[in-house]
Amino acid sequence: MSSPVVMPTIAAGSGRHRITFATSRTLAYLSVLELGKVWERTLRRGGVPLKYSQGFNPRPRMHFAAPLPVGCGCSADLLDLSLDEPRTSKALCDAIAGVMPQNLVVLDIAPVDIHARSLSELLQEAEYSVWLQQTGEAELAETVAAFLKKDEILMPKRGRKYRGRFYDLRPLVKSLTLEPATPLPWLGLRVRVMARPGATGRPDELLRALGLADRPRRSTRTRLILDGEGPPPEAVADGD
Amino acid sequence: MSIDTTHPTHRIGAIQGSGPVVWERIEALLHRVIKPGRYVGGEYNSVHKAWDATDLHICLAFPDLYDLGMSNFALMILYDVLNRQPDLLAHRTYLPAPDMIAAMREAGLPLYALESYQPVSTFDILAISTAYEQLYANSLELMDLAGIPIRSANRDVTTPLVIGGGHGTFNPEPIADFFDVFVIGEAEDAILELTGTFQTTRHTSRDEQLRALAQIPGLYVPRFYTPVYAVGGGISDLTVADPALPTTIEKRLMPALPATPVAQLVPNVSTVHNRAIIEIHRGCTRGCRFCQAGAVTRPIRERPVDEIVASAEAVVQQTGYEELALLSLSSADHTGIDTLIRQLIDQFEGRHVSISLPSLHIDSFSVELAEMLSGGRHSGFTFAPEAGSDAMRHRINKDISTEALLSVAEEVFARGWRTIKLYFMIGLPAETDEDMEAIIELSHQVRQIGNRIGGRKAEVHVSVSTFVPKPDTVFQWEPLVDEETVERRQRILKQGIRGRGLKLSWNAYSATKLETLLTRGDRRLGALVERAWQLGARFDAWDEWCNQDAWNQAIAELPSEELRAAFPSARALLDHQLYRRRQPDERLPWDHLQTGVEKRFLLQDYRRSLSGELLTDCREECHACGILHHYRDLQTEEWRCPVLS
Structure with missing residues (x-):
């Protein structure tokens, strides 16, 4: 309690x-x-x-x-x-x-x-921490680097009515870094995504794009960034 | 199949030295399964006593999905009754969905209880709800997933005592080989007598322990009762292993309704009936001749209005539920229902708590009650006429005429409802194809009334199930209607019930057949249940998961010596178990388990049925069903049986 x-x-x-x-x-x-x-x-x-x-x-x-x-x-x-x-x-x-x-x-x-204004109007971005199991550190670093190099990552849209349609995940991911201090046997990712109506990045979609959807994980949304809260405190990793 | 073989080491008489499943092992599976919230617990009001500080650990199990099991009020009552005892602890488990079962087996994770993540196999007692027949194969799956041998004969004091309870136990013979004990009837008191005796006998052998438990009224220990089969497939006798044991077991009955559990569990994930419940009365006096629930829950006991109102406030405060259901077999029959509803509406005025009455009769009083509770919302109104014609309704003792039904339908539409659901049964005794015409005509008549009052938006949804003859009912001797007849009658209905504003649904004959086989089966069918489970039968209540082929193959195999000796073919087995009219003097597999309603009365009423004679509601006059004779000593003010001179 x-x-x-x-x-x-x-x-x-x-x-x-x-x-x-x-x-x-x-x-x-x-x-x-x-x-x-x-x-x-x-x-x-x-x-x-x-x-x-x-x-x-x-x-x-x-x-x-x-x-x-x-x-x-x-x-x-x-x-x-x-x-x-x-x-x-x-x-x-x-x-x-x-x-x-x-x-x-x-x-x-x-x-x-x-x-x-309502929270959904104010919301701009969200930050997640995703801990993975059964994943090698080198494998993860490589996968993340490869992801960040790409300009476009097309993912199938979720839901029946969008069947056969795709969206670009890449611009929705504002930053993606390895979390250094994750306790074993976990390996951590920190991701900041856009969270606006019609432009929302999701951590499960990111894992799918990284080819890590089958890994046991623990996900937490660590922060919501609202309009007017000033610039994000951390440097954007991929520099876009 | 890979079950965790690293079971904790048990010591005779006490299961110790075992820890809970580590959360991370559970967590590691959750991303792979649908609706993982079912498998994690954490419900508000769940009871978390210290494992080591309690002497006896009992796991209450519902052998189907969490979504169904969390809505089972019997388990909620037992959870409350047991956890009130300082020296014992009750936790819960449910059968995971097939995706989670597969993930757990692959990971070697045994079934665990949701409060503590303790493996089910480390509990002293595993109490499984055997409320209905579709749970039987699931019960075996649940035991196996827990790493517990499924046959009672293969278990000893190092494994939990497996007990069953619920309406299915009025004929538990097809699953008698898998359970150590059945509680026959109402378990609120019996379960505490059971746990008490368990504690004093835990240092003895399982057989001795069971012998002690079998002395408790209402507890049935099948291993001490052996059916003797006659030539021709029937049962000639029942031998009792010990002269000290009773030859018949009478159901347990609560003299008055037990206190309402107030701190009811509040699930985090959505469930089938996600609401607070107060049982307003138990039992039913209508005497529908097909209805097992009505027969086995007699006599009717009513909770006083003041008590219900006080409990309602307490339950809502302690759960935060936005809906309160008043549970009973026939809500409007409560003598104080009108006052009760008015008081509850006043009490929850402006608090956004809705009240629901799940079972209503077809009369204008019920429409008034429903109107009071609707809050201006009129979604659908349900009628269960069960049969299309007055004559058939007389035969089944459903006392409502077509004329009265149509006038109630008129009132329902006039008050603003746009949809009426009609529930019918086909395959009833002495039914003919003409009875289908009566169902069709009645459906059209109701639809026309709807159109006249509500215009084109009016809808009638007709739901047709197939009659299953159940133990302890007036129709227990009836054969099951054959497949060809059912299909022909369903075709007639499909042709007749169509067009704007009419919808028809029906159920598959295969499900009806399985239910009938298991509900009236004898102990020899245990081999069949086990074989079907081995072949993959489980989740028999689910269209998407049930495995009819497994059952068919198990039946075709006649998977035991006993079955092969009795029945030359699968056809002969089905003819014997399903399609034959049982003789009035025949020994039935459940004759030694007694509901208090006597066979003599059922036979009398069966004859009344043949001549289309109605039997009045027994609150008005006693028809001597046997309850008052057998349970007179328990009678309290809450009973609604008439006072006998």
Whole structure:
């Protein structure tokens, strides 16, 4: 069970909050809908007054910055939620502190202006760390170098309706490096991909392109980069 | 087949020295399989007691996918009952899908429990749900994947005690060779008596231990009961190994419904019924003559409204579920249902928690209830008339006339529903092709009402299954309808039920045949189940995975001396087990396992069926089925049996 970071109280409370959270192990294997359900149920257990959409099939107004691929955990993902009644971030923290499921950790809750742009609009890029097993270090370095040299990497589009169509993965990968400090028997990759509507790179697609799709792996989305957050802190490895 | 042979070393009487499967070994397989979230556990409200701090470890298993097993309320109740005991621990496991089974076998990973990743083979007791026949081959696969010998005779105290429970145990004979003990009837109390005796006998041999367990009421230890077969294939007698053992086993019955599990498991991945459950009553008084559930769960016991309302609040608070299902065989029969629904609607007003009633009768009261719960959404309304004509419905004791049904359909469409689902059975006793015309006509009549009220959007979905004669029902003596007849009748229906607004679905005869074979089979069929499993039969409930060829080949092989001695051919076996009318005085394979509803009553009611006589709901008048006679001492205020003078 997590111990959420205590946030400074905002006197009046807010109707919209941004949660920074982490998932691992058991919760890394969910679809985005399933993770949404986990959150919805956690918030209901905590008695948080979520705002719902109108209509015959009301849905809670909760929005992730971007769906996590099945098999991928996260160490700082973002979720925006709208409330029916304003609450302080601290009150939210306290409400859910005792009702969190295993392997879901709240790192931060902060109020957001009701009129602020949505997370999906703000999201620019995402960073993943992918640890692989049963992979040689030299093999990995070579594969990565070969990938970075290419100008174009055509991958089949996912989903039935796109059958037979391709997209170029290469420009979606902003950087790809070997992670130096990965504990054995793992070998680590760090990848930064574009994460905008219609231009989203996925770590599983990258592994497929690298010919490593069959390797046991542990994937984590380590960072989401939003518009206005300034230039990325690390040099882009492939220099494009 | 490569099972992990590095099993922990067991010590007599206590299984120790074994650690859990390392997470990394599980993780290494997950990228290869569909829906890996099924195999990792971590559900909210799962119970994580310390392995070494508890004396007895029991693994509850549902031998099909997690998605189905997590929705099984019986296992949820037992999980709660067992984990309340300080000295024991209950964990869960399910049968992985074929892709994960293949990955685990390849990696030498044994089946493990989801809470602790402890190998199933290191538990003291493995309790497998044998709720229905399609789980039988899967049970063998589950034991094998756990590295446990599948035959009871090949197990000793170094392997878990394998017990079965659920409706299938009212005739467990086809799987009797694979289980050590069956719990007949309701297990809430019996399971604790079982674990208690297990603890005091764990230093004895398995045979001695089983002898002690067989003394507990409701526990059936098949190895001590041996059927004697007659010339001609039937059963002439049953020998009991020890005069100290009972010759018949009466089902266990809870005098009142057990407390609702409040901290219900909340799965992380999607499952079939992903919702909170409260059992509002158990048993059914309608007396449908084909229905096994109604027969074996008597008497009807009702949970008081106040208790349900209080539990509803607690369950929703502790789970966060957005849906609460009120479970029973016939929801609208609860005497306080109207008050209950109104109170629940008030209580959850504005909280985005929906209430569902899974089984409703065809009457306007049910439509009102459904309307109250719909929240303005009208997706589909389900009717189960089961038969097309009044005459056939009388024969099966389904007390609803065509006229009444049509008037309820009118009300359903008038209140805004656009789809009605109609459930029918074919192959019922004394059925003719004309009965198909009645189903067709009724479907068209309902569709026309829909068109008149709802216009072109109105739809009628007709679902037709084939009647399976089940043990302990009025129709237990009936032959299974033959394949040619079923195909002809399905053809008639396909020709008759088509056009705008009509949809028809039916099930394959092969599945019906297998279910009938296993549900009424005798112990000799164990060899057949084992052989079919060896040939690859499993997931019999799944169209995409079931392996009919394996079953057909196993039947054709007559895979044991006993079968070959009794039946000159596979045809003779099927004729004997499926297509023959059983005699009223014949010894049935399940006669020694008693539901409390007497054979005498079933035969009386069978005669009533032949003359098309309806039997009233037994809350109004007692028809002397035998329950009150056998279980009078247990009767409480919750029973809805009439008071006898």
